[in-house]
Amino acid sequence: MTYPTDISPTDISRRRLLGLSLGLGAAAALGLAGCGGSDQPTASTGNGNGGKDYTGPKVQLNLWNGFTGGDGDIFKKLVDQFNGEHANIAISVATYKWEDYYAKLPGAVSSGNGPDVAVMHIDMLATFAARRVIQPIDDVASALGLSEADFATTVWKGGLYQGKRYGIPLDMHPVGLYYNKALLQKAGLDPNKPPQNRADLEAALAELKKAGIQGFWVSPFQFTGGMTAYSLVYQFGGALYNADATKATFNSDQAVEAVTWLTGLISAGHSPTNVGQDADYLALKSGKNAFNVNGIWQVNDLKKSPDVQWGVAPLPQIGTKKAVWANSHNFTIVQQRNVEQNKVSGAKVFINWLSQHSLDWAAGGQVPARNSVRDDPKFKDLAEMNTLAAELPDAAFPPAAPGIGDVTKLFYDAVNEAVLGKKQPKQALDDGVAKADKLLEDNRKKYGS
Known part of the structure; x- marks a missing residue:
């Protein structure tokens, strides 16, 4: 990916x-x-x-x-x-x-x-x-x-x-937390200390709001609101599927709590409503959005914009454990x-x-999967890649089930409905799970497993 x-x-x-x-x-x-x-x-x-x-x-x-x-x-x-x-x-x-x-x-x-x-x-x-x-x-x-x-x-x-x-x-390519240092400084926050947990992030958003800044734009699209929600479901102790991927579980209490927290950023005024595709990331670059959950692939793009004061950190732990979307x-x-x-x-x-030779590949915006390559001092010199490499143990991959990508899309569709306010989070996730369970059953017949 x-x-x-x-x-x-x-x-x-x-x-x-x-x-x-x-x-x-x-x-x-x-x-x-x-x-x-x-x-x-x-x-x-x-x-x-x-x-x-x-x-x-x-x-x-x-x-x-x-x-x-x-x-x-x-x-x-x-x-x-x-x-x-x-x-x-x-x-x-x-x-x-x-x-x-x-x-x-x-x-x-x-x-x-x-x-x-x-x-x-x-x-x-x-x-x-x-x-x-x-x-x-x-x-x-x-x-x-x-x-x-x-x-x-x-x-x-x-x-x-x-x-x-x-x-x-x-390799592995996770999402991380990008932050606009100039906006943090404008709000009286330390531009070199990004939030690491829920308390830190919520406190920072409150200060940004006082400064007239909507600090965390929530995208209704897979890129990147869906990936954020995916990460949060696992952080809150939930999962998208049961152990053998025969049932979808992204309407569990933990999943509902996770998506409710995310959509709450909009109602609290930390995000505009109906954010366009990639508008969250472009707003970070243009000095309108302080925090953006996005993929490691944006590191090289931001390096092309010397006027943007930015940093990247592992995803803050909002729930009870660390977890992050990755592929x-x-x-x-x-x-x-x-x-x-x-x-x-x-x-x-x-x-x-x-x-x-995946150290050379890391320059393209990837975390090498091989431990010996990540331990190489030359990889340590790739500061941003090395920072996001810390997320490797927390990667939440989908289960190894044929056709699982089509099923996961139904989760992203449910998040889209919740973020846009078309449905309450629980209703959106319940409806998505009903469709997902049917598709999982169809996949077992289609793929013979």
């Missing part, structure tokens, strides 16, 4: 489509009859040592990704470096907008024209694994000696589906009609290599 770092109107519109791959679960189910339906996928067999090295004949590998912003340039440079260091492996990169990429991939695999390697968001792994678009890669982890100890626990576990590993994590890019190996083991072996070498 990498987001363009430039902020043109075109890219603002694009970001609406680049969320949890929402609405694409159904697309993933199309064109997959030739991929084996709901049968369990099986790992490929053949020679190879799980990615330690490759000594076979030269192979040409196709890689698909959705890095359409500045991060795409960084990714391509890394691929070029890999190609230069491996005479017998050549990687060709094809880049699509994420929504097009996920829609195209199933049909391409079904027709035998899919890529060899694919970058995939963590919340899409289960969907494509269930439909045999991607294959298990447990042998990569075992051969390289990789385990949970090598990665952030939340990200590592997110790559599993039905006990098999389908993704090797590259992660994972490397996967795509199923093929005719498996060429040399290609599979070469793909594993590439995945391992790029995971080890």
Whole structure:
């Protein structure tokens, strides 16, 4: 889920489509009859040592990704470096907008024209694994000696589906709290001490209000009000789903309390009503909004605006525990009609290599998933990235259930209704859960799980 770092109107519109791959679960189910339906996928067999090295004949590998912003340039440079260091492996990169990429991939695999390697968001792994678009890669982890100890626990576990590993994590991208230092100073607050908890934030908002500043604009859209609400549900002790993702639970008492707190910022005068898409972030940049929950991908954009005095911090703990919305890019190996083991072996070498070189990838606006890379002094020098890396243990990923992105969209729809005042929070969430439970049942039939 990498987001363009430039902020043109075109890219603002694009970001609406680049969320949890929402609405694409159904697309993933199309064109997959030739991929084996709901049968369990099986790992490929053949020679190879799980990615330690490759000594076979030269192979040409196709890689698909959705890095359409500045991060795409960084990714391509890394691929070029890999190609230069491996005479017998050549990687060709094809880049699509994420929504097009996920829609195209199933049909391409079904027709035998899919890529060899694919970058995939963590919340899409289960969907494509269930439909045999991607294959298990447990042998990569075992051969390289990789385990949970090598990665952030939340990200590592997110790559599993039905006990098999389908993704090797590259990064994590959370939301954080951006703050306008000039506005804090105007309200008599310390511009270098952002709020860390509910009391701090509410006290700061009160002072900002006295200074005539609406300090926390609440967006009704997934970007970023929905992500804020998502984080708060988990902070208040709730969850969007039960343990096995058979029922939606985002209308629990904790979830209602979380969304009620968020919408209360509007009624208390800390936010305008009916905030437009991305208006919360643009208001932060223009000196109208003091606090904005937004993704790590905005760091590089703000660095392009030297006149803006800003900072970023981990999300304040508003509820009873720390939690934060996040997503992660994972490397996967795509199923093929005719498996060429040399290609599979070469793909594993590439995945391992790029995971080890993810410090360079961090410059694109990501937190490396690999512990050794985050411990590198050079990563510590990336101040803002390092600050948000502290949120890794608190990442609240969706469960590994096929089609879960489509269901999560119903939560964002409910938040939209509550923020816009169309329904009270409890009613909006109750209505959303009723729809979500029906969709979860439909997904179990569709995906055979």
